[in-house]
Amino acid sequence: MTAPTASTPPTTSIIRPALALLAGLGITVLLAVVANLITVLAMLREAEDPRTLVPHVPGMAVLLASNGLAAFAGGFVAARLTRGRSFFTIFVLALVLFVSAIAAVFRGQDAAAAWPKWFAVAQAAIVFVAALLGGRLERRRQGPTRSRGT
Numbered sequence: 027m028t029a030p031t032a033s034t035p036p037t038t039s040i041i042r043p044a045l046a047l048l049a050g051l052g053i054t055v056l057l058a059v060v061a062n063l064i065t066v067l068a069m070l071r072e073a074e075d076p077r078t079l080v081p082h083v084p085g086m087a088v089l090l091a092s093n094g095l096a097a098f099a100g101g102f103v104a105a106r107l108t109r110g111r112s113f114f115t116i117f118v119l120a121l122v123l124f125v126s127a128i129a130a131v132f133r134g135q136d137a138a139a140a141w142p143k144w145f146a147v148a149q150a151a152i153v154f155v156a157a158l159l160g161g162r163l164e165r166r167r168q169g170p171t172r173s174r175g176t
Contacts, residue, residue: 043108043115050104050119050157054096061092086145090152097123097153101160109168116161124154 069085070076100123101116108115127150131143 043111046104046107046115047119049107050100053103054100054123057096057099058093062089065089081141090149093149094152094156097156098160101157102164105161105164120154120157123157124150127153
């Protein structure tokens with residue numbers, strides 16, 4: 027009788043986490059752009075003069091919720107693609123989304139003068155937490171797996 031041989035773990039590669047990061051970003055951007063476009067068009071329809079759009083709180087709340095859901099989906103997809111690996115890829119995705127959202131606060135552009143600063147700060151916090159939660163939910167669904175550190 028021969029003893030069963032232990033299967034060797036797949037080689038550690040940077041390609042799978044990189045592709046998972048790109049897929050997570052792609053899903054997030056695709057969903058956010060569609061939802062934001064629909065929401066802003068609805069806000070423009072209500073505006074008297076579209077060139078001087080002053081966003082209202084319900085519209086901004088919808089934008090925050092849709093961006094949060096998009097980030098959640100992106101984190102979920104990235105975690106699904108990096109099954110058995112560390113949480114690092116999902117954290118990088120959340121960090122990229124956070125930095126891209128908070129950049130508007132530090133740039134201080136005049137084009138975004140009608141949008142309050144709290145909106146950009148809230149959006150940055152929401153997308154960061156939502157991406158981490160999406161990744162965490164998928165990892166809990168996967169069950170306990172051994173992390174290989176990539």
